[in-house]
Amino acid sequence: xxxxxxxxxxxxxxxxxxxxxxxxxxxxxxxxxxxxxxxxxxxxxxxxxxxxxxxxxxxxxxxxxxxxxxxxxxxxxx
Amino acid sequence: xxxxxxxxxxxxxxxxxxxxxxxxxxxxxxxxxxxxxxxxxxxxxxxxxxxxxxxxxxxxxxxxxxxxxxxxxxxxxxxxxxxxxxxxxxxxxxxxxxxxxxxxxxxxxxxxxxxxxxxxxxxxxxxxxxxxxxxxxxxxxxxxxxxxxxxxxxxxxxxxxxxxxxxxxxxxxxxxxxxxxxxxxxxxxxxxxxxxxxxxxxxxxxxxxxxxxxxxxxxxxxxxxxxxxxxxxxxxxxxxxxxxxxxxxxxxxxxxxxxxxxxxxxxxxxxxxxxxxxxxxxxxxxxxxxxxxxxxxxxxxxxxxxxxxxxxxxxxxxxxxxxxxxxxxxxxxxxxxxxxxxxxxxxxxx
Numbered sequence: 107x108x109x110x111x112x113x114x115x116x117x118x119x120x121x122x123x124x125x126x127x128x129x130x131x132x133x134x135x136x137x138x139x140x141x142x143x144x145x146x147x148x149x150x151x152x153x154x155x156x157x158x159x160x161x162x163x164x165x166x167x168x169x170x171x172x173x174x175x176x177x178x179x180x181x182x183x184x
Numbered sequence: 185x186x187x188x189x190x191x192x193x194x195x196x197x198x199x200x201x202x203x204x205x206x207x208x209x210x211x212x213x214x215x216x217x218x219x220x221x222x223x224x225x226x227x228x229x230x231x232x233x234x235x236x237x238x239x240x241x242x243x244x245x246x247x248x249x250x251x252x253x254x255x256x257x258x259x260x261x262x263x264x265x266x267x268x269x270x271x272x273x274x275x276x277x278x279x280x281x282x283x284x285x286x287x288x289x290x291x292x293x294x295x296x297x298x299x300x301x302x303x304x305x306x307x308x309x310x311x312x313x314x315x316x317x318x319x320x321x322x323x324x325x326x327x328x329x330x331x332x333x334x335x336x337x338x339x340x341x342x343x344x345x346x347x348x349x350x351x352x353x354x355x356x357x358x359x360x361x362x363x364x365x366x367x368x369x370x371x372x373x374x375x376x377x378x379x380x381x382x383x384x385x386x387x388x389x390x391x392x393x394x395x396x397x398x399x400x401x402x403x404x405x406x407x408x409x410x411x412x413x414x415x416x417x418x419x420x421x422x423x424x425x426x427x428x429x430x431x432x433x434x435x436x437x438x439x440x441x442x443x444x445x446x447x448x449x450x451x452x453x454x455x456x457x458x459x460x461x462x463x464x465x466x467x468x469x470x471x472x473x474x475x476x477x478x479x480x481x482x483x484x485x486x487x488x489x490x491x492x493x494x495x496x497x498x499x500x501x502x503x504x505x506x507x508x509x510x511x512x513x514x515x516x517x518x519x520x521x522x523x524x525x526x527x528x529x530x531x532x533x534x
Contacts (some may be wrong), residue, residue, distance in 0.1 A: 115306070146310055146504070150383055155272040155311035168393065170271055171403050 108138040108182060113149045113159035113169075115140070120158040123172050127160065130178035136184065200398050201292075210424060211258050218254065222246040224456070241431025248423045248469050251337065256412050256419075256465060259338040264404040267297050267334075268395070272308055280315040284368065289322040292360035296353070297326030305329075305498065309505050314383050319376065320368020324360045324504075327518055332356030333494040336464030343472055348481070355485060355529070359493075359521035368519050375510035418466030426469030438477040450526035451481045454519065457490030464492045481533050486526030493518050 107167055114120030124142060131138045143149055143161075152161060154178070155169030167173075167181050204506045226232055226246050232239035275294045279287055298308075305326070312322040341349035352438055373381075395403075429438075442449045474484050499511050506514075 146306060147379065147383055149307060150310050150314060153273070155276060155307045157307055169273075172406070 108136055109161075109163055110138050110140045110182075111143050111153060111161040112140065113143045113154065113161060114157035115144050115146070117157075119172055123158040123160060126172065126175045129175035130182055133175060133179045134182050136182045160181055202403065203303050211254065214250070216256055216365035218250045219247065222250065222282040237295045237431045237432075239334075244430040244473070245423055245427040247428065248472070249420070251343075252419060252423065252465070252469065253412070254334065255339055255342045256415075256421065257408060259342075260335060260408040260411055261404045262526075263297070264407050265273075265400055268400050268403065270294075270297060272298070272311065276311055276315050276317070277401075279312070279317050279321060282321075284318065284320070284365070286326045287318065287502075288361050288364040288368070289357075291317075291321045291325040292328040292357050292364065292437075295325045295360060295502070296332050297334060298325070298329045298505075301372065305501055306504050309502070310380055310383060313376065313380050313481065318368055319373055320364045320366075321369045322364075323514060324364025326514070327363045327493065328356055328360035330464070330495065330498060331489055332360070333464050336468065336492070339468045341466060343468065349466040351481075351529070352485060352488075355525045356489065358427070359518060359525060363514075363521050367513065370513065372510050372513060373511075375507040377505050379505065380505050413461045415465050418462045420468075422462060422466035423469040426471075426473035429470065429473035433473075433477055435477050438479055442474070442479045442528070444480055449480070449487050450523055450530070453483055453487040454490045454522055456524065457487050458494055458519070460491050461497060462491050464488075467491050480530045482526045482529030482531070485529055489522045489525065490519070495524065 110131070112120060112127060114123070120142070124140065127140055131140070131182045149157065149159065150165060152166050154166060154169040158172065159165075159169040160167050160173065162181055190385050218384070223243070224244040226239065227234060228244070231241055234240075234243075265418070279291055279294070282290060311320060312325070313319075337349050337353055340352055440446065442453055471484055474487070475481070494515055499515070502511060
């Protein structure tokens with residue numbers, strides 16, 4: 107099961123990213139759990155400074171922007 | 185930094201160059217037809233009297249709203265595109281390890297091109313501290329970021345010409361650099377929350393992500409739409425107030441409060457501006473109206489800077505990483521800087 111982490115304090119952008127991630131999961135049918143990381147300590151540990159960030163199975167795939175469900179689906183299928 | 189090629193596949197779409205070309209042409213057409221159109225609308229279609237209070241106020245409003253919207257849509261898109269090449273992660277790497285003065289100047293300059301989302305203020309702050317960037321340098325960035333932003337500069341340029349825009353930028357940078365140096369000297373490190381220091385040296389380096397031009401343009405446009413939507417209320421209120429000032433405010437009143445004859449003009453307008461907050465774009469129409477009523481440039485600049493640089497929402501967000509004493513010092517240093525700029529420019533342009 108893939109582990110998707112949405113990094114961000116919970117503002118609008120973070121929520122949109124989470125929604126896109128959920129849609130991507132539905133699109134691909136991949137088994138995945140989506141976790142929201144709002145603690146700054148944990149967010150900074152990934153090395154990003156511009157939220158929202160997206161981490162799939164421990165690898166940072168995006169930060170500072172909101173990738174579309176299509177983008178996320180492509181990453182999930184790799 | 186290793187780079188991963190994570191470029192996603194894109195479906196069928198209209199050729200990028202065609203879309204961009206059409207957009208640019210549409211923008212230019214709108215830009216050049218806008219003034220005559222709104223003039224015609226106000227005075228011919230609506231039949232208002234030139235020179236009447238109401239007529240002038242409406243004319244101001246109808247002229248400004250499309251003009252400012254067009255400027256914003258065009259400028260934010262272009263600037264966001266450029267800024268995509270300077271992510272904070274790279275800025276941090278550039279700032280770490282520089283000397284005090286060079287670092288403070290660089291940080292203030294980078295603040296000009298920082299993004300708007302105030303939720304980035306905290307990760308940015310923590311990120312800078314993590315990388316060992318001195319507190320004063322970080323504050324130079326925090327001061328210049330809301331005050332001297334690219335939207336304000338471009339709007340000023342578009343509405344008043346390059347001179348005023350450059351003056352504003354120079355003034356803002358000066359306040360940021362001097363403010364940063366002063367705060368650095370005050371050695372207020374102990375007023376930063378402990379957990380932030382605990383994170384020092386812990387941050388990882390993140391991979392650089394490859395983006396295509398299609399990605400970048402798509403991102404920039406999406407960001408622009410969202411941002412304009414968010415600042416639209418401030419903008420409309422700002423234009424509304426500007427229209428009221430333009431149409432109704434007696435020149436004598438503006439001169440009495442903010443004019444040259446009043447030696448306390450600068451502190452008064454700064455005091456009025458302190459509790460107010462607006463995105464920089466929203467202040468421009470007010471600035472336009474005030475200048476039109478004869479308020480001196482220094483006083484107007486001080487007013488504009490005080491509205492954007494000192495904001496309670498931002499302080500509340502910063503409270504997550506800084507204690508109130510340091511926030512108070514931050515506010516005080518910036519306020520004093522703004523007062524100095526106000527008097528200085530009034531003096532220089534006497």
